[in-house]
Amino acid sequence: MAETRWLDEHEMRAWSGFLAASALVNRRLDQQLKDDSGLSHPQYEVLVRLSAAPGGELRMTELANGLINSKSGLTYQVTQLEKAGLVRRRSCPSDVRGVFAVLTEAGRARLEEAAPGHVAMVREALIDVLTPAQLEALADGLGEVSRRLREHGG
Numbered sequence: 001m002a003e004t005r006w007l008d009e010h011e012m013r014a015w016s017g018f019l020a021a022s023a024l025v026n027r028r029l030d031q032q033l034k035d036d037s038g039l040s041h042p043q044y045e046v047l048v049r050l051s052a053a054p055g056g057e058l059r060m061t062e063l064a065n066g067l068i069n070s071k072s073g074l075t076y077q078v079t080q081l082e083k084a085g086l087v088r089r090r091s092c093p094s095d096v097r098g099v100f101a102v103l104t105e106a107g108r109a110r111l112e113e114a115a116p117g118h119v120a121m122v123r124e125a126l127i128d129v130l131t132p133a134q135l136e137a138l139a140d141g142l143g144e145v146s147r148r149l150r151e152h153g154g
Helices: 009-037 041-052 060-067 071-083 105-125 132-151
Strands: 057-059 087-092 095-103
Touching (some): 041 087, 057 060, 071 087
Antiparallel strands (some): 087 095
């Protein structure tokens, strides 16, 4: 068995800072979206992905992979959005098992209504807090983490 590589003080500071900041930023974003538009952060992200997709629709599996969400977690979020009339589902004509999530006009309108407040909170909670150099380092470092985890099925 390999010897454990414990985190040194510098590494522990980075790890603890990441955990605290990500939890606090996510909590703040989720609360802002719920207060201003009645959406959870995961629901907002579903609407964002669908709005950016050709025709405002994506296969559920593709949507789950893009959101880094479990299929059951995505199914729950899409069901909630569907009940609110913001998303609808349609069958895939070429694959009986395939299902598409489709952004409705009401969903597009809700997203357009929610986006300005969300972007303002992203700026307040993260972007405007950091210097350009810190922002660049954060983007580079977390981009590399994401790339490696996706590469290894994470």
